[in-house]
Structures are given as structure tokens and as C-alpha cells.
Amino acid sequence: MKHLIYIALALIVTATSCYTSEDQKRLQQECKDLQIQKTNLQNQIDLKSQTVYNLRQQVADLTKEKSALQSGMEPKYIVKFKIKQGTFTLDIFEHIKNEMNAIEIEVPVHKDFYNRLSIGQDITDSFKWGSLVMDGDFSSLHMKVVGKRVE
Numbered sequence: 001m002k003h004l005i006y007i008a009l010a011l012i013v014t015a016t017s018c019y020t021s022e023d024q025k026r027l028q029q030e031c032k033d034l035q036i037q038k039t040n041l042q043n044q045i046d047l048k049s050q051t052v053y054n055l056r057q058q059v060a061d062l063t064k065e066k067s068a069l070q071s072g073m074e075p076k077y078i079v080k081f082k083i084k085q086g087t088f089t090l091d092i093f094e095h096i097k098n099e100m101n102a103i104e105i106e107v108p109v110h111k112d113f114y115n116r117l118s119i120g121q122d123i124t125d126s127f128k129w130g131s132l133v134m135d136g137d138f139s140s141l142h143m144k145v146v147g148k149r150v151e
Contacts, residue, residue, distance in 0.1 A: 054118075057148070064150040077114035080106045080147035081123065088138035104146060114148065121145045 065075040084102030087094050109117075117123075123143040 057119075061148075061150040075111075076151040077109050077111050078106050078149050078151060079109050079114060079117055079145060080104055080149075082142075082144045082146045084142055086140045086142050106147075114150075117145050117148065119145055119148060 069075065082102055082104045085098045087098055089095070121144065123145065124141065
């Protein structure tokens with residue numbers, strides 16, 4: 001008798017806890033919708049974080065500029081560039097070599113030029129015709145902004 005009660009309870013629990021195929025489809029769609037919402041929200045967070053970073057950099061630059069002006073000195077606007085060769089190849093060692101040979105230089109620039117630049121911006125991406133003609137290489141020279149500061 002006890003066993004029959006347990007079996008009956010197990011059947012009732014099993015029958016009431018099963019989802020229909022419509023329920024499963026609905027839940028799967030809800031999961032997909034939530035994943036899309038999550039991705040969209042993460043993208044918004046990333047954009048806002050970048051905006052906050054840029055604004056903090058601008059505040060720091062303005063503070064340094066104001067400090068320099070108050071002391072009677074002209075502020076220096078310095079941009080850090082990374083220059084490297086890019087080669088159109090599947091050879092991973094060529095890409096590693098290009099990265100190892102990259103150089104970074106800091107250059108004082110005019111305030112207007114400084115304000116037009118943003119970190120990560122490619123200044124030039126010029127094709128190296130000499131490499132193509134002489135070596136048959138498809139390569140280009142990249143110059144990218146990797147840092148900015150005001151002194």
C-alpha cells in the first residue's frame with residue numbers, strides 16, 4: 001500500500017513538472033531574447049566605459065594645461081605613435097617579426113592636431129610599393145596613436 005502511494009506521488013510530480021513542447025520553445029526563445037539583451041547591454045557598457053575614459057583623459061589634460069598656463073609656461077602636447085610594418089601573409093613568424101620590429105615614438109605636436117587625434121586612430125596605412133616591386137611583398141606601413149598627454 002505504501003509503495004502504491006509513493007508511485008502515485010511520483011507519477012503526479014512527474015506529470016505536473018513536465019513541460020510541453022510549446023513551453024520548451026517559449027523558454028528557448030526567451031533565453032535567446034535575454035542573450036540578445038545581455039549582449040546589447042554589454043555593448044552599451046563598453047561604449048559608456050570608453051566615453052568615461054575619454055572624458056577623464058580630457059579632464060586630466062585640461063588640468064595639466066591650466067596648471068602650465070598658470071605657471072606661465074606653454075603646455076606641451078605630446079602624442080605617442082607606434083610604427084610597424086604589416087605584411088599580407090599567412091606566415092605567423094612574419095607577423096611576429098613585424099610586431100617585434102615595431103617602434104614607438106613620442107612627438108610634441110600642435111594643440112589643434114593633438115585635439116583631432118584619438119587613441120587607437122590609424123594615422124597612415126600606406127602601401128609599400130618598393131617592397132612589391134623589389135621583393136614581391138605585399139606590405140604596408142602603419143602609424144597608430146597609442147598615447148596622448150599634456151605636460
